[in-house]
Amino acid sequence: MAIRQTTHSSAPATKRSLVLHQLVESIKKGQWTVNTLLPTEAQLQSMFGVSRHTVRGALADLQQMGLVASQQGVGTRVIRRRAAPGYSQSLQNISELAYYARNTSVQTLEVEDVQLNASEAEMLEAQVGDPWCHAITLRMADGQSVPMGLSSVWVPSESRKAIAASRRSGMPVFMEVQKLHKLMVNEVRQVIGATVADAGQSRLLRCELREPLLRIRRWYFDINHRVLEMSDTYHPPGRFEYSVTLHHGIAHPHAHAQHN
Missing domain, CATH: 3.40.1410.10 (Chorismate lyase-like)
Incomplete structure (x- = not known):
């Protein structure tokens, strides 16, 4: 799954924002359902053809939106299909x-x-x-x-x-x-x-x-x-x-x- 460039925004899209957008859309459409784990960072790297740094940034943004929660040693779990309004934060340590x-x-x-x-x-x-x-x-x-x-x-x-x-x-x-x-x-x-x-x-x-x-x-x-x-x-x-x-x-x- 290579990242797709969108052209409707006046601001230049970064790889991180494009990966984030596609992850959000995939969760919204049910590709990864609530309480299931996202692919690993390495798998997401391969899917989108981007660096680990980009993947980690997009996952941090997903977490900030309240869509996922990360658990060390387990992975990143989907906790809702649509983003919570405003600021969202996972506090684990x-x-x-x-x-x-x-x-x-x-x-x-x-x-x-x-x-x-x-x-x-x-x-x-x-x-x-x-x-x-x-x-x-x-x-x-x-x-x-x-x-x-x-x-x-x-x-x-x-x-x-x-x-x-x-x-x-x-x-x-x-x-x-x-x-x-x-x-x-x-x-x-x-x-x-x-x-x-x-x-x-x-x-x-x-x-x-x-x-x-x-x-x-x-x-x-x-x-x-x-x-x-x-x-x-x-x-x-x-x-x-x-x-x-x-x-x-x-x-x-x-x-x-x-x-x-």
Whole structure:
């Protein structure tokens, strides 16, 4: 199956975009049905006559569209026939949390230096009076007209520069913390819940007062189980979706941001 050049678009088509288009069409037409595996990277290389780099890029785009999910050692599985609207992201390990930022942008609304009170210290597994930095951010998915998420982000005061770096780069704060201190996040604990929008959240997220919100809290730990960052994020309905596929002994989460 050689890639076919299309001429109706004014933008020049890349090999990656052509492979992506044909994969999308094949999935839509049922050549590969939901819950079946796509051919291997090597097989796709042969089918389309392109490099492994091109194939991997097209598969990453498919995953971003929410059509497939990759499982190391198993392959790339079709999870839906038609793309989810807006931004889609498969989250399976810590490194892929960085991919979340590629098609989104972040706006930092507020940054303040604080000394932790009792409730904050308990939340951050720190000591009362410890110096920390607290930021409020909004994140937008490409093509969205309203924010997909409002975050409260906490880092120890020595990592304050990571918040400014995140504002410049658009990358998640934990990635900038890793660069700043030349260390790695060893573990991420995630808690998913629900709440309703208060007046401030409804204003910033442009949603209704007391509208239900998906709440995702994440704690990022180093190898010594010290909190490097904590984020508390709120998503209105229809703008972000979080799903988990369960296998024997393995959980594969997928996150999707959607247009209203």
